[in-house]
């Protein structure tokens with residue numbers, strides 16, 4: 164993709180497939196996959212003060228305060244491996260985070276190449292999230308119906324016992340989806356106005372979503388929407 168599209172954001176509701184697609188794109192484009200959710204989970208697992216604080220929000224499906232989240236992203240985007248690009252997954256999630264990202268990029272003399280919005284209906288998101296099981300040891304993901312492990316409850320890759328993420332319980336999933344609608348959805352219009360937004364159907368099989376994203380990144384984004 165000759166450097167084009169090397170600074171990307173993936174936007175979409177929890178369960179839309181941002182993490183899966185970001186990992187694939189990271190390999191194709193050779194730039195790091197930066198997931199704020201993964202960073203918070205790692206901090207939580209280490210028991211650092213930030214992890215202990217983030218956990219209180221994560222376990223109820225609420226957003227970690229902007230100040231903390233913006234701080235970790237600012238630090239991460241200035242690491243040497245991110246100098247030629249990155250794929251942000253799960254950030255920004257609020258208008259304040261989006262503005263902070265704009266300001267940071269301006270300071271760094273960088274620009275955002277594209278924003279990919281993955282669209283999946285609510286019922287399918289609930290099915291995906293509540294059926295998800297993860298391996299706490301190696302990070303592999305499974306789904307009880309659509310991608311079950313070979314032996315129930317056991318990771319195919321490393322043999323560890325699978326778990327349900329504490330924020331994938333049905334009640335917390337509902338709250339996460341509401342939070343997405345209230346806080347994150349407005350960002351779609353924000354990026355549409357900038358003329359960098361690409362919409363991709365996230366209900367297709369994983370490989371087809373990847374192909375659709377790569378094709379979208381080669382095509383011009385929808386024309387910027389003029390403020391009325």
Ligand code: AMP
Pocket residue numbers: 177199200201203220221222224225226227228232252253254255256257260330339
């Ligand atoms: P994710 O893995 O992206 O679904 O994120 C898991 C949880 O981490 C979210 O439900 C939030 O509690 C927290 N989190 C991740 N990214 C952000 C963000 N950009 N802003 C605030 N909280 C976040």
